[in-house]
Amino acid sequence: MGSSARLYLAIARGSFRRYSTYRAATLAGVFTNTVFGFILAYTFLALWRARPGLGGYDTSQAVTYIWVSQSLLITVAVWGGGFQDDVQERFRTGDIAVDLYRPVDFLGWWLAADLGRAGFQLLARGLAPITAGAIAFHARMPHSPLTWPVFLLSVLLAVLVSFGLRYLVSLSGFWLHDSDGVRAVMLVVAMFFSGMLLPLGLFPDGLRQAAQVLPWAALIQVPTDIFLERSTGSALLAGLGFQLAWAVVLLALGRAAQLLATRKVVVQGG
Amino acid sequence: MALIELEDVARTFTIRAKVGRLRRERREVRAVDGLSFTVEAGECVGYIGPNGAGKSTTIKMLTGILVPSAGRLRVAGVDPARERTRLARRIGVVFGQRTTLWWDLPLRDSYDLARRIYRIPDARYRANLDRCVELLELGPLLDTPVRQLSLGQRMRGDLAAALLHDPQVLYLDEPTIGLDVVSKVRVREFLREINTVAGTTVLLTTHDLTDIEQLCGRVMVIDHGRMVYDGGLDGLHATGRSERTLVVDLAGPSAPIEVPGARVVKVDGARQWLAFPAEDSAAPIVAAVAAGYPLLDLSVREPAIEDVIARMYAKVPIG
Numbered sequence: 001m002g003s004s005a006r007l008y009l010a011i012a013r014g015s016f017r018r019y020s021t022y023r024a025a026t027l028a029g030v031f032t033n034t035v036f037g038f039i040l041a042y043t044f045l046a047l048w049r050a051r052p053g054l055g056g057y058d059t060s061q062a063v064t065y066i067w068v069s070q071s072l073l074i075t076v077a078v079w080g081g082g083f084q085d086d087v088q089e090r091f092r093t094g095d096i097a098v099d100l101y102r103p104v105d106f107l108g109w110w111l112a113a114d115l116g117r118a119g120f121q122l123l124a125r126g127l128a129p130i131t132a133g134a135i136a137f138h139a140r141m142p143h144s145p146l147t148w149p150v151f152l153l154s155v156l157l158a159v160l161v162s163f164g165l166r167y168l169v170s171l172s173g174f175w176l177h178d179s180d181g182v183r184a185v186m187l188v189v190a191m192f193f194s195g196m197l198l199p200l201g202l203f204p205d206g207l208r209q210a211a212q213v214l215p216w217a218a219l220i221q222v223p224t225d226i227f228l229e230r231s232t233g234s235a236l237l238a239g240l241g242f243q244l245a246w247a248v249v250l251l252a253l254g255r256a257a258q259l260l261a262t263r264k265v266v267v268q269g270g
Numbered sequence: 271m272a273l274i275e276l277e278d279v280a281r282t283f284t285i286r287a288k289v290g291r292l293r294r295e296r297r298e299v300r301a302v303d304g305l306s307f308t309v310e311a312g313e314c315v316g317y318i319g320p321n322g323a324g325k326s327t328t329i330k331m332l333t334g335i336l337v338p339s340a341g342r343l344r345v346a347g348v349d350p351a352r353e354r355t356r357l358a359r360r361i362g363v364v365f366g367q368r369t370t371l372w373w374d375l376p377l378r379d380s381y382d383l384a385r386r387i388y389r390i391p392d393a394r395y396r397a398n399l400d401r402c403v404e405l406l407e408l409g410p411l412l413d414t415p416v417r418q419l420s421l422g423q424r425m426r427g428d429l430a431a432a433l434l435h436d437p438q439v440l441y442l443d444e445p446t447i448g449l450d451v452v453s454k455v456r457v458r459e460f461l462r463e464i465n466t467v468a469g470t471t472v473l474l475t476t477h478d479l480t481d482i483e484q485l486c487g488r489v490m491v492i493d494h495g496r497m498v499y500d501g502g503l504d505g506l507h508a509t510g511r512s513e514r515t516l517v518v519d520l521a522g523p524s525a526p527i528e529v530p531g532a533r534v535v536k537v538d539g540a541r542q543w544l545a546f547p548a549e550d551s552a553a554p555i556v557a558a559v560a561a562g563y564p565l566l567d568l569s570v571r572e573p574a575i576e577d578v579i580a581r582m583y584a585k586v587p588i589g
């Protein structure tokens with residue numbers, strides 16, 4: 001294994017361990033996700049009883065949609081957070097300057113940390129809601145065993161897209177002094193366009209098509225449809241390709257923004 | 271070849287300040303203004319100056335996280351801003367008010383990470399870590415999360431983190447800030463050890479002159495971004511036009527004493543304080559006082575280094 005790979009692995013492992021120390025927060029989070037899962041699942045049940053087959057989802061798929069999205073919510077950080085909080089804190093204290101003289105790529109560092117976080121949260125925050133859904137609502141589990149690894153791949157891509165978006169928001173701190181405002185806007189946009197509240201297929205014409213090509217669809221909508229085995233064959237590949245394309249674009253943008261930000265600090269003095 | 275070389279280095283910042291309600295004004299601040307000096311390998315140099323003198327700015331340029339606006343700067347033969355990453359493997363940096371440690375994880379994890387970052391060979395890593403742990407008494411702290419460390423403990427932790435990769439130069443920006451006397455002593459002992467035994471070149475800024483007196487053979491004083499003194503600690507007195515003080519106790523209260531070569535700076539009842547140039551002899555002044563006044567007792571006070579430097583800061587014209 002290369003020495004860079006070992007470094008990033010160490011960062012990811014440390015980050016995983018760090019999140020595992022926040023036991024109380026994790027328990028509270030699991031509880032909240034599960035309660036919200038129940039509330040939303042009952043809402044969806046009522047809705048689908050009134051309008052069966054809405055958006056092409058049968059009732060069991062609709063309920064499962066809720067439980068899968070509740071399981072993914074924190075892992076793909078729809079609401080922001082994770083490394084963003086750290087970067088923001090480092091901006092506030094000025095520690096961000098010392099990060100620059102370490103011979104480590106800034107993006108690589110935070111990406112590794114975020115993957116470690118996502119890994120922990122997938123296990124700690126993801127398993128309970130989906131299990132609750134399976135037991136209490138007979139949530140629809142994948143029929144094909146192959147769906148599981150593909151789903152996990154899709155979750156990984158979702159985390160990359162989410163990281164790309166959050167990285168850009170964080171770097172805006174180099175210019176805006178404080179990325180809180182941008183972050184608040186992004187939170188609302190992400191909640192709406194990720195499909196977390198409502199599957200994007202239920203959006204009215206126009207808005208639906210837009211939502212389906214925006215990067216946020218990669219966070220919840222695409223992996224959930226894969227879990228529900230709604231996307232199979234070429235649709236499945238299209239979904240993964242869509243995620244991959246956004247991940248590549250956003251990470252490239254992040255890298256470019258990082259170059260500009262570094263230059264700004266080095267030349268203008270922050 | 272000198273390890274650190276600065277030739278006429280300058281750094282200006284543009285500040286946009288609000289004037290009135292709408293107008294914004296651009297103002298230039300010359301943080302560093304034509305600085306030239308060299309530091310040889312193995313030296314321990316104290317870098318002092320009043321607040322805003324340009325010390326931190328200089329250190330940032332030396333690490334490569336800030337480019338100079340003008341002048342030439344070399345550290346270990348390379349241009350820091352151009353080859354920041356390459357240079358980072360050869361220098362260590364500690365900012366007293368910043369930390370590179372992993373906040374929520376045990377100290378040990380940050381060291382393990384440093385080992386990956388700097389690709390430190392296993393044997394060397396273990397030897398260096400053992401040495402730092404011993405000298406800085408970090409043993410009981412290794413498994414404590416950094417956020418639970420006191421300021422002094424964290425500072426020791428940061429010092430070790432900056433030295434695991436055997437840097438040639440160590441820059442310290444106020445390493446003893448906020449530390450109690452005991453922690454300061456321990457940090458100084460450690461720095462002396464790595465400078466004299468390991469031969470690491472040390473450049474440190476501080477507002478605590480005891481740091482300098484105990485560690486540095488050489489001191490550089492800057493003010494308004496310009497060098498006002500560069501040399502040994504003793505030479506400061508001559509340059510700083512420092513004064514000694516003659517304290518005399520007379521038989522009773524009297525008008526301020528008038529003798530050639532000294533002036534009264536303070537009167538308190540029967541006791542008077544007379545200042546005279548440090549390089550002058552006290553004997554003729556004492557003789558003159560004894561001849562003209564009812565002298566009971568006297569003592570001579572050497573100038574405090576703080577006063578010398580305070581006078582030096584005050585002397586530099588503003589602008």
Ligand SMILES: Nc1ncnc2c1ncn2[C@@H]1O[C@H](COP(=O)(O)OP(=O)(O)OP(=O)(O)O)[C@@H](O)[C@H]1O
Nearest residue numbers: 269270283299301320321322323324325326327328
């Ligand atoms: N990023 C920046 N933007 C604008 N001005 C700056 C910046 N950094 C430093 N300055 C200005 O440059 C001057 C020198 O600052 P510097 O931090 O180098 O001083 P210092 O000697 O380290 O002071 P202190 O003892 O207070 O730490 C100050 O007037 C400061 O306001």
Ligand SMILES: [Mg+2]
Nearest residue numbers: 325326327443
């Ligand atoms: Mg400073």
